[in-house]
Amino acid sequence: MRVYAQRVGVLSGGLLFPALSMADWGVNMTPGVTGTSNDIFNLHMTIFWICVAIGVVVFGVMFWSIIAHRKSQGAKPANFHENTMVEVLWTLIPLVILVIMAIPATATLVDMYDTTESDIDIKVTGYQWRWQYEYINDDFGYFSSLTTPADQINNRQAKGENYLLEVDKPMVVPVGKKIRFLLTANDVIHSWWVPDFGFKKDAIPGFINEAWTRVDKPGIYRGQCAELCGKDHGFMPVVVKAVPEEEYNTWVAEQKEAAEKERQLTEKDWTMEELMERGETTYATNCVACHQADGSGAPPAFPALKGSAIATGDMAAHIDVVVNGVSGTAMQAFGSQLSEADLAAIITYERNAWGNNVGDMVTPKEIFDYKNEQ
Amino acid sequence: MADYQSYYVPEQSKWPIIATVGLGVTLYGAASIMVNSTQGASTSSAWFVFWAGILIMIYMLFGWFGSVIKESRSGLYSPQMDRSFRWGMSWFIFSEVMFFGAFFGALFYARVFAVPWLGGEGDRGSSNMLWEGFQATWPLINNPDPEAFPAPESVIGAWGLPLVNTILLVTSSFTVTIAHHALKADKRTKAKIWLGATILLALVFLFFQAEEYMHAYQELNLTLESGIYGSTFFMLTGFHGFHVMLGTLMLIIMLIRIQKGHFTADNHFGFEATSWYWHFVDVVWLGLFIFVYVI
Amino acid sequence: MSAVAGTHAQDQHHGPARGFSRWLLTTNHKDIGSMYLIFSFTMFLLGGTMAMVIRAELFQPGLQIVQPEFFNQMTTMHGLIMVFGAVMPAFVGLANWMIPLMIGAPDMALPRMNNWSFWLLPCAFLILVSTLFMEGGAPNFGWTFYAPLSTTYGPPSTTFFVFAIHIMGVSSIMGAINVIATVLNMRAPGMTLMKMPMFVWTWLITAFLLIAVMPVLAGVVTMVLMDINFGTSFFNAAGGGDPVLFQHVFWFFGHPEVYIMILPAFGAISQIIPAFSRKRLFGYSSMVYATGAIAMLSFLVWAHHMFTVGVPVAGQLFFMYATLLIAVPTGVKVFNWVATMFRGALSFETPMLFAVAFVILFSIGGFSGVMLAIAPADFQYHDTYFVVAHFHYVLVPGAIFGIFASAYFWLPKWTGHMYDETLGKTHFWLSFIGMNLAFFPMHFLGLAGMPRRIPDYALQFADFNMVSSIGAFMFGATQLLFVLIVVKCVKGGEKAPAKPWDGAEGLEWTLPSPAPYHTFSTPPEVK
């Protein structure tokens, strides 16, 4: 008897626990900062409570039988074995309950699909394993990659506050505007998700999915890629900074300026040292995920660049691999992702780091010409 | 079930385990061939494994069916056993229907959803941004990325060889039925003639099919690699052709068995199963003719 | 009775052949059933060991024992092995053992094919597991092998994986054909369809599902194979295909597949609860119709796994409604079980403990399923640990507890001995606690935003992951106890009577325990 009483206690405790301790304990969904996310939160709670109620009734009857109708206490079995009336009832009642659930769900869904009349369009492209954000109305864009150091991941250093949820350049959006996302991917399927916005949408290579959001509150919101996309799927966070509109506008202006500066870098005359220096940092943000910081790669999936025939051989072939990628493999075409200066820097770096010591270099201008010839 | 008769439970049999080894070895070999050739390694030992598996399979097929035939002819089977075979064969054919269903589904999806979306229509029409200049048509004679997937120059029209093939297969369904009725009436010569005619029709079908493939590959640049049209076209017609081949083999074996004096007017399940299979292959072709060629 | 056939079978075969060839060449449904069960349990241990690797890596944030590549291989192989190696074969094993006994048949309808269905499985898993040792490693794209991660970006071993799936498919389809032929054709005189035990009914319907969807799985892996090796573009937009096409075809198989993994358990539970309630199953015919309804609906809900891929809104709504509908027939089953217990005379031997836990915990899994079915809410739940919690609640205390309950229920019939009741109860309670400790916190993790299939996670998820890992270790270690219980029971123990459970009903209990090697050579009469 006591065992069963305890079980009832544990069970109902278990069922109530998530609700009672809601947001504070990190056991429940949070309401988020958009209209949609609030709707979803309410849907979630409503359905949760309906399920709890059904559970209490059904398991209640069951526990009643378990306690009261035991053979060891001399219970004699009844011999009814059907009853059309109750059977019809317990088919209809759940049906009605489900209809009640479906109505608000339908409303929320239809609203979420309405991507018309947006104020800002951002194209989001998933790459193995980082995100590219292009502000298509303003003609600039950039990559956003994980910044958590490998030492933290490999437990050689204490983990920071935003462990695995921090990036070099977050997406920046203004509050109170309807932002339309055009989601796609370059290689495999990724999924762009910020829990506080209440939507998650897959980024599918070759197709564009649309979604929208309107953030009510300024702040930094963090999420993660939510579709298995290979080795570093767990290491491609999403960080969005929502700022007041004026701040957003200044930011856009700065970005445009920076993009212009970047273009000018192509014209500049570069020395080997400058290229090597720039190359090291750019390599670290773009290439280490696969080829490792020491160029050792992870063969056979990801070849080593240290001592590689391509990285120490003919310059044209080397440029070709980096600019055009190797189709059908994880090696992407970086030509469209990086500026000429970065490409030149990385290639020069690869040819001269880790004992490769080829000794030659390529200038951003040469890369620019190479790209144009194609 | 008043007509109950004792059910024949065969004794131990070595054929299933041989079949397992055969299938496993064949497929292991096939996979090794594919993997080695993409990696540029030698495939000769893989081919050896593959053929070894095929030989085991052939040995097994002869042995297994041989013993079933022997048991059946020595009167071990009861009408109830016969029903088991019938259920078995019907559900097997149903599973084949579902297998083709998957490919028909792919064709349907590509035509109705994927290609129009890529061309800029419908719910995911903004995808066209990624494929500048791509226009949705069906048959698809330009691909979103023509460099990776060069499109076919044109596709095969319905009213030439495919129509002829349709007539051939439909006719063969009738001839096999005539043969069946003849067998039921114990008119063996008639059965043989009509079964022979069926086989002939089947062989001509296969010949034309091969002809058509050659035409597609050599003149139209319509290949497995020419985008979703080529992919669905060859998968559907290819798997169908493969089934016709199997069916033809089965028909030939039936002819041999009739020749050898197997079957009686009321006990010839082997023949019946083959003709069911043949009708199934025929119906799939009609689906193909309509959805792949005509529409 | 036809004299020739009858004497042939009876005179020459009193008992099994000796040695290893007994198992290799057998056509006996009991031998084959035992082999299926042993194979499945081996796979459960193997898949479970992989789960232990997963849980050990997730014990703390940071990368400790495995690298991400290997972690993904573990996740993939764990899912594949548990689904295709542990749960499905266990049910086929139970079907082999029990269906002929329950319907009064001498054996399965096609005994040689039966043997083939079984032996194909070790063959398939040999190939699948061997990929772990291949260059580039085992499949690492999840058990759902979404393209193009599995096609263009898959490891070389993907081709072997495809063929392994083909072989499993052949095995399952033939096993299912055998079950259908047996049930439709081999019932004892008087055993009409509506008199069949529920376990037989659920298996009949499961077999139909298997034959309908395994070929579709074969179709989709074939397309994967073609995309990898023969240049087709089914799942490549550059050639006019669509990665999402993969998901449609896969889930058309995948959703019915999850019912394949639960319906036979429903059937077994419907045998066990009446037996220990000493009262007839409530609402037999509504049980049958509900099972049929679940099976039919299961073909119409596949895109609920794809709410986030961008299905047009009308489709989204259709799939949401259809999915919600499945709760109705499933509810009917749950209510019937409860009504069977209501005013019975209950006792709680191990099978009943597992059965009761099944009803409760499966329902909890079902409730989270209903939450997932709400499309807008699924945008938050999808691909998080909330989903992992959902499906482990329906699979572990659902499918696996169903199998344990069946095993304890029928062990006396199989071995002729009673199992050790104290150990059985211990096994139950430790499993019950371990399992809840392992999987309940996953709900919290998912709602707090932890994605699935990641080897490392942000700090706010640390506490619950640790709890979950401890529960998983406990649940895992407990399963070794089951090995002990079964071995003890096979070796000896109290002799079991023909009908060890006083409330049990059915033909299988009219036979002596252990059931003789050949049974029902002459069919019993059912009134």
Ligand code: HEA
């Ligand atoms: C045995 C296996 C099994 C079973 C039985 C179920 C049953 C159900 N499942 Fe589950 N499911 C899986 C195995 C299973 N599932 C797996 C493996 C996955 C993940 C696959 C992957 O991505 O890897 C998954 C994923 C999954 C998803 C996708 C989630 C996502 O990826 O975002 C969804 C969404 O709708 C879903 C819904 C349901 C529903 C509605 C049921 C219903 O059938 C449940 C019905 C039962 C009840 C509701 C409880 C009892 C009923 C009552 C007491 C009556 C009254 C109740 C009400 C009126 C609410 N499941």
Ligand code: HEA
């Ligand atoms: C029937 C199916 C089934 C079963 C029974 C289980 C059982 C278990 N599962 Fe699994 N699981 C799936 C089906 C199943 N799972 C599927 C389909 C997926 C999705 C895969 C994907 O994403 O592609 C998944 C994914 C999955 C994940 C998510 C992985 C990820 O997203 O990265 C996790 C994480 O904790 C997990 C854990 C467990 C645990 C701890 C058990 C335990 O119940 C296992 C217990 C059993 C044992 C441990 C074995 C017995 C004991 C021994 C061999 C002794 C040695 C052990 C010790 C001494 C401790 N499973």
Ligand code: CUA
């Ligand atoms: Cu990108 Cu997961």
Ligand SMILES: [Cu+2]
């Ligand atoms: Cu589902």
